[in-house]
Amino acid sequence: MKKKVFVSGCFDMLHSGHIAFFKEASKYGDLYVGIGSDSTISELKGRQTINSEQERIYMINAIKHVKQAFVNSGSGILDFKEDLIKLKPDFFVVNEDGYSPKKEELCQELNIELKKLKRIPDTGLPERSTTAIRTGGNCTLPYRIDLGGTWIDQPYVSKYHPGWAITISLEPIVEYNERCGMSTSTRNAAKKIWPYYLPLEKPEKLAEILFKFENTPGSTMISGAQDAIGICMPGLTRHYYNDGFWPTKFESIQDETTLEWLEEHISMVLLWPREKGLDLLSDTFINEENVKSLTTAADNVWESIKEKDLEGFADSFLKSFNAQVKMFPSMVNDRILNEIDKYKEKALAWKLAGAGGAGYLILVSEKPIEGAMRIKIRRKEML
Incomplete structure (x- = not known):
């Protein structure tokens, strides 16, 4: 039979x-x-x-x-x-x-x-x-993930210590599920402005337009700027926050060797939707010491990427995640920790995509991990 x-x-x-x-x-x-x-x-x-x-x-x-x-x-x-x-x-x-x-x-x-x-x-x-x-074969509306500094784009965090958030813009080579950390709500807002494709010119300005469109006057909750920036600004970008919703400066890396290096060492695993009723702000430890740990880790993530230092990248990547969890312990629970344990022998570092808990697990590894999705970073297009 x-x-x-x-x-x-x-x-x-x-x-x-x-x-x-x-x-x-x-x-x-x-x-x-x-x-x-x-x-x-x-x-x-x-x-x-x-x-x-x-x-x-x-x-x-x-x-x-x-x-x-x-x-x-x-x-x-x-x-x-x-x-x-x-x-x-x-x-x-x-x-x-x-x-x-x-x-x-x-x-x-x-x-x-x-x-x-x-x-x-x-x-x-x-x-x-x-x-x-x-999409007609054209990657029109990207997704984004963060590599360090998540939460610093909220003034109630950056008021304790300024710092950078780091994002990469992803081509939609797969249709990522509606999960926290993939900026799907901001991406859906972008579809209302640009139904068919993202314009190529002035990506920083496009990000500002999208941020303001999503966060209309009178909004009780302000979506972090890194979602709009990660969608609209190609390649690897970091943005600096100092007690404000919009960053005061940007830096970007677009060279092909760096982006290929990141694609070689970053992958993602699908988890489950954010748990209903989860309130990340109900139990927080936001203070100067913890926020400084977050910003220092993000600085080291950036420098390690520039040097293509995998060991340093993995170390600072994990420290950035640990700093997030220290400030917002409700991000993780036993179920998530058990899932992370499955990859500790295969990956050098890990973090949850975004700040909402669950969604996708981002892994840093020396070699591709079986069963994990490889990422494809959106390149800067020439006009």
């Missing part, structure tokens, strides 16, 4: 990359495909599907590599859990960017072998992703 193989995903706007994935997965046995319902995708991605669940099922069932396709019966990020229990497959197959700790835990619980595949197009075909197709 052939073994059973299960894969799950949106599979919206079906393309050759999906077919290559099905073909590779089917080598392990009869392939069963669970797709997210229209309502689940709307919840997780913050957008409507291009093709309805009925259309997606019809197309996937027509593919010769697929034994059977069905709509997952649940909701949320593990919408396939009950189907997995009922199907009892031998293998659960995911792409590198489809891996998550929850999937691994569930497979261990159900005694299912988790297989992680690399995104490799079939012979003679270009690499394909739904994100690239949806």
